[in-house]
Amino acid sequence: MTHLTPHEQREFDRANASGLQPVVFVHGLYLLASSWDNWRTFFEERGYTTLAPGWPDDPKTVAEANENPDVFAHKRIKQVTDYYAQAPGQLKRKPVVIGHSFGGLIAQQLADEALSAVTVAIDPAGFRGVLPVPLSELKSGAPVLSNPLNYHRAVALTYEQFRYGFTNALSEEEARQLYDRYAVPGSGTPVFQAAAANLNPWTEDQVNTSNPERGPLLLVAGEQDHTVPLAVVKAAYKLQRHNSSLTTLREMPGRGHSLTIDHGWREVAEVAFAFIKEQLSIGQ
Template sequence: MKKKYLYFIHGANCGSWVWEEFSEFFKIKGFNCLTPDLRFHKANQTDRDVNDIGTISLLDYASDIRKDLSALDEEPVLIGHSMGGLLAQIVAQSVPVRAIVLLEPGPPAGLYPKKSAFLQGIFAVLHYGFFWKAPVMPTFEQISVTSLHMLPPEKQQEVFNRFVYESGRALSEIGFPVLDRHAAAFVDFKKVISPVLVIAGSKDRIITPELARSIANNYKNNTYKEFPEHAHWILQEQGWENVAEFIFDWLEKIEE
């Protein structure tokens, strides 16, 4: 496979730092790795960033990503985790890409988990006044149970300490799409024509394997892979190298 751009999209409350291991892995393989922060998600998030982030829409994030991609001289591979996986799907409706890798992706509008901490996490924002336009930060207790439970305790705290505030509007668009007149979380699956790889963790409490598989099944050219002993923080859990290696092999295969 001729080495191309990999454009990584992180999830909610995070930043480009979640891709440190993956980007290093793929750089060694010869890829050009782009790991931007979503708008207002830089590590040293300022008070102004926190104040402004609450009203940012998924569509704003998607617009920023499309602008980045328009500057590239080659079609990239999009690699998204969690909310970043949903953003990858949104962007791929209108931007030509070589392939899409969705790691435990956020669900497009209309796909809901039957039993999942996903909805618990979404409903947790309700205690914020005017939550649909508020900056949102989970507690360590919430995130350690729903997302970080396969990490050692000291690593859980290290990861959480790097979290930043997220847009209440974006989370509301994901959790309550029927109330969103802009249909920000809607994906027209037929418009996504590139190969799609969906990866799930068997112990993921946010994006369960059942939900991940249902997302994959909406794409004509899809590959689904479930990794045992992995949860929602698959990017940095023990054995993440196996996940990265599988992605690399898949990218090689689709170019044959």
């Protein structure tokens, strides 16, 4: 298992020293942990301590990532989930976990292992048992899935591909700004794992939705998301809602896959914050 970097270890030590409720953020493909910077400030201003570890071997900056894309290759779902599973063991208090896209899938897997106090999965990638595969999802995945060799590669999205998959609900100007500021290559492996999840009984892309230790879960869906369409999140909700813990679905009208980083990020953060605050107060 890849261990936390010295910087990440210092962040965990700082969180423990604060005595505050920790919130762990998990990013998805084509973004870095810095994509959560606004969210971290938002939650810290409201009395939480926050951590945003990257995926294993993630560079610190977008510039470094684009100069050395090969570091993203070969990252599997289980490898990344195991990496984030170190967080609860490093913390004195069980954390809240918030994830986006593949990070939303990983957040649900951590909850399945009873490692989070409250979980928020935003536009989460689907898991085994989630059956809808809308055309927009296929088109968004095509830059990876169109070439089997990409399974072992890091894949960078062109602006046009990022525009379709992430920023389709935004103006051209904002879409370009977000691409330049945030977009980095991503591992092709998880995309292939997700695409084959319903054909592979041993897939790493699965969640035990009946685990009674899962805890409260909020699923957030962007109505106009092309990468993880609303139908996919609704299908995940239908599986998760049978859990004995609370499961809630919140649709965000007019929002695409960029909803955590675009001009409307605060609205999504407020939805997540309200759910987390309520559930933590119930658990006290």
